[in-house]
Amino acid sequence: MKRVLLIVGGGIAAYKACELIRLLRKRGHAVRCVLTEGGSHFVTPMTLAALSEDKVYTSLWDLKDEAEMGHIQLSREADLVVVAPATADLLARMAAGVADDLATTLLLATDKPVLAAPAMNVRMWSHAATQRNVATLRGDGVTVLEPDEGAMACGEYGAGRLPEPDAVAAAIDRALAPVERRLSGKHVLVTAGPTHEPIDPVRYLANRSSGRQGFAIAGALADIGARVTLVSGPVTLPTPSGVTRVDVETAKQMAEAVERALPADAAVMVAAVADWRVDAAPQKVKKGSAPPALVLTENPDILAGLARHPSRPRLVVGFAAETEQVLEYAAAKRVRKGVDWIVANDVSGDVMGGDANTVHLVTANGIESWERLPKSTVAARLAERIADALEEPS
Numbered sequence: 001m002k003r004v005l006l007i008v009g010g011g012i013a014a015y016k017a018c019e020l021i022r023l024l025r026k027r028g029h030a031v032r033c034v035l036t037e038g039g040s041h042f043v044t045p046m047t048l049a050a051l052s053e054d055k056v057y058t059s060l061w062d063l064k065d066e067a068e069m070g071h072i073q074l075s076r077e078a079d080l081v082v083v084a085p086a087t088a089d090l091l092a093r094m095a096a097g098v099a100d101d102l103a104t105t106l107l108l109a110t111d112k113p114v115l116a117a118p119a120m121n122v123r124m125w126s127h128a129a130t131q132r133n134v135a136t137l138r139g140d141g142v143t144v145l146e147p148d149e150g151a152m153a154c155g156e157y158g159a160g161r162l163p164e165p166d167a168v169a170a171a172i173d174r175a176l177a178p179v180e181r182r183l184s185g186k187h188v189l190v191t192a193g194p195t196h197e198p199i200d201p202v203r204y205l206a207n208r209s210s211g212r213q214g215f216a217i218a219g220a221l222a223d224i225g226a227r228v229t230l231v232s233g234p235v236t237l238p239t240p241s242g243v244t245r246v247d248v249e250t251a252k253q254m255a256e257a258v259e260r261a262l263p264a265d266a267a268v269m270v271a272a273v274a275d276w277r278v279d280a281a282p283q284k285v286k287k288g289s290a291p292p293a294l295v296l297t298e299n300p301d302i303l304a305g306l307a308r309h310p311s312r313p314r315l316v317v318g319f320a321a322e323t324e325q326v327l328e329y330a331a332a333k334r335v336r337k338g339v340d341w342i343v344a345n346d347v348s349g350d351v352m353g354g355d356a357n358t359v360h361l362v363t364a365n366g367i368e369s370w371e372r373l374p375k376s377t378v379a380a381r382l383a384e385r386i387a388d389a390l391e392e393p394s
Helices: 012-026 045-052 063-067 070-077 088-096 102-109 122-126 128-139 165-176 212-223 251-261 302-308 326-337 375-391
Strands: 003-008 030-035 080-086 114-118 148-151 157-161 187-192 197-200 203-205 227-232 243-247 266-269 276-278 296-298 315-322 341-346 359-363 366-369
Touching (some): 003 070, 003 102, 012 165, 030 070, 080 102, 088 102, 088 128, 114 165, 203 276, 227 251, 302 326, 359 375
């Protein structure tokens, strides 16, 4: 039996906490609840107490509880702390390390894993401040689930709905399960993000890659035991836990960093490397009567070069970002580059910079299409497939 400490935040989605408690109890977990002031406007302590068959905690200022240092005990006795629903306000206070009520105080005091299931208006979820807070929490090791898409109580539609209780319960089961470190002893090289090719000291050629998918893959590989070297172009993402990060700017710098990172057992080349560069002007190019002529030079083909390298990793995985004929172009790229797998996706929508992805795994055995998934789930699934491949006899 595992012990779950459930923090119920404010918002209409708080009612789903009741079903979540029922599911967790059915799975054999013990559940103890902390109800925030906001949450108490939507569900009552008596309801949560009846479902959990345990006392519900609501205040940091309960004399009896705090005489026994209750917030410390609560934060340490659980095997997992779950915040559901996690409102935009609660996520912000968690990211900032605020401790002004029972929920945030025990979150700051806990030494146990934390899982948060967000729920908020679509615009609040997509706001840059919320995304920064989520990135900070994930960088700190908090598991933040992706919200569901759908109609909301406010009448709007989009990402921000609390995932259904069965999905949250399944995520809790995964968090409580012992992690099988299948890639222990293996070194995996990952590239991520864009490259910036300078035109002059203030301008550059680049693309729209956010780096999120590559960073998620690096983190997922580290989670199952790999020693991960992440070569990253210019992005503002936090380094995943357990990952060694090498920052570069240009394609030439990335090629050199990849060379230095070898040997590796596998390489996952997610970076969107600029195909061309220019000879950068030493000073800012001034605007004239006509646009300046840019003479383009081809950048090194890092993926193809790695596939031909004397220290070629046993498994080389490339990515193909396409806007048309995705599967045809990806299959041709796999053969042309000489790599083992290509992960292909259609980037004509909001994939670059977004939180979800629809990918196709192209191998010598055919094409496997995955449903639209959060990038973190794509990363976890791909990491397991890489582990499968490295466990096969050479």
